[in-house]
Amino acid sequence: MSEFDLIERIIAILGDAGTGPGVRLGAGDDAALLVVPDGFELAVTTDTLVAGRHFPAEAPGDLVAQRALGVNLSDLAAMGAQAQHCVVSLTLPAPEVAWVEAFAGGMATAARRHRVAVVGGNLARGPLSITIAAFGIAPCGKALLRSGASPGDTVFVSGRIGAGYAARLADAPAFYEVVPRLALGVALRGVASAAIDVSDGLLADLGHLCAASGVRGEVALEAVPIAAGVEPAAALTAGDDYELLFSAAEAPPAAAEPVTAIGRIVAGAGVAVLNHGKPWSPPDCAGGYRHF
């Protein structure tokens, strides 16, 4: 099957997942054409998954597609953006048609689930990797940034921390079926003072938020909702949770995704963990997933 035939096959499998609100022209031309509604800004993010590093090289195509889209949409969730569109670049060693068809099918499933249109992409030959650029919209000036936390704010996190680590260790379906907290992100507009998603690790990501805000974060270890069976040190540093970590002056309204208060923002810099009021450090204090 030629490159062009394979692209046509992918587009056919995507079907109605290739279009949606704001799509004036989808895949098949030199570029897609998108419409951003008046009064909205476009949030743009990109993330790459490399076989053998970010997922097992032998992982099924449909699962890889779901994870690739999920981790990108998680960044849009952290901005409080409504996910809208994406472009998907797939590099693979050989035209393994069955794998590509499974990948396209998984992408279609994930795109429909998260109401995102796959409006274009690229197919290249090389070591297996996927790069997605994802686009969302937020009312002008309402997106959630990392930089708005103030002393006195409470720190919240959604879900259970360490669940992504456990799923990764077990190569469980949950590792691939990343659920971006898109509805929560939208609900936090005007509520959260700063937000980030937990990809590098809770402490590392809180560090990023605090550095961007020029504040210090204090986490109460006993308050962190840790996934069953995961050591606290691993849970706080391993990453891969794709939960939302945010600061707010007051508790957010009840949302579909429950959130837990885990600490506070104070004046200063850096991040500290207290265990029932006493300083605590994870045995491996490096904190977070390092790409290098």
Place this chain on the structure above:
Amino acid sequence: MSEFDLIERIIAILGDAGTGPGVRLGAGDDAALLVVPDGFELAVTTDTLVAGRHFPAEAPGDLVAQRALGVNLSDLAAMGAQAQHCVVSLTLPAPEVAWVEAFAGGMATAARRHRVAVVGGNLARGPLSITIAAFGIAPCGKALLRSGASPGDTVFVSGRIGAGYAARLADAPAFYEVVPRLALGVALRGVASAAIDVSDGLLADLGHLCAASGVRGEVALEAVPIAAGVEPAAALTAGDDYELLFSAAEAPPAAAEPVTAIGRIVAGAGVAVLNHGKPWSPPDCAGGYRHF
């Protein structure tokens, strides 16, 4: 140097190439925030370069960056879009700081030259490759598509065909210094009935345009402006030229980039080449760069 330090170094090298019109928030948060002016659509394209396949693995970082951005912007040129922003995903085997610094420097140079803001990206460890997603704007309904050619239109091409092929063979600087025909693309709004850039090869790309338009293309071999020293068969099939190929009912106004009439659109399907009126086929008729 850690991943985060390297990202900060890249952002520092990009400097003012990281911002520009329509950038409300650049690199450093979970996503960039862009503004699309009222009355404009956003054109979105993505392209990947893999080391050892799309460029020599030992190529200098600054040249690779220029080519990576240039080939992406060429797709925006083919849409008649004004290039605005891009996100750059770099995957590399090891934190070779000097190479990354050269890459960032080359990206900054190319971004300034083409007036594009690098608003974000991703850094991952893996086999060397670059995926860029590039964004441009065009007034609503004015973008150039592949699908508007009609029988009776003339076929035009900019520049000299085969120059990219010659540069690739020689691994010459011109191979990396791709000059997207952005000004010409904008000038062709309301003039060209259909457009595409010459990346896969003149005949293959004319084939894409004709297929999208439901018409047949006839090329007069003797009219094609072929680069000095290049065999016609190679010139017409090799690709890598990043010139604009378009159809129009009348000759376009004189632009900075000269264009040449090379054929016509007729009823039917497919592409034919005539040499002084006689059917002609390149010895290798496969036509165009194949990724598989």
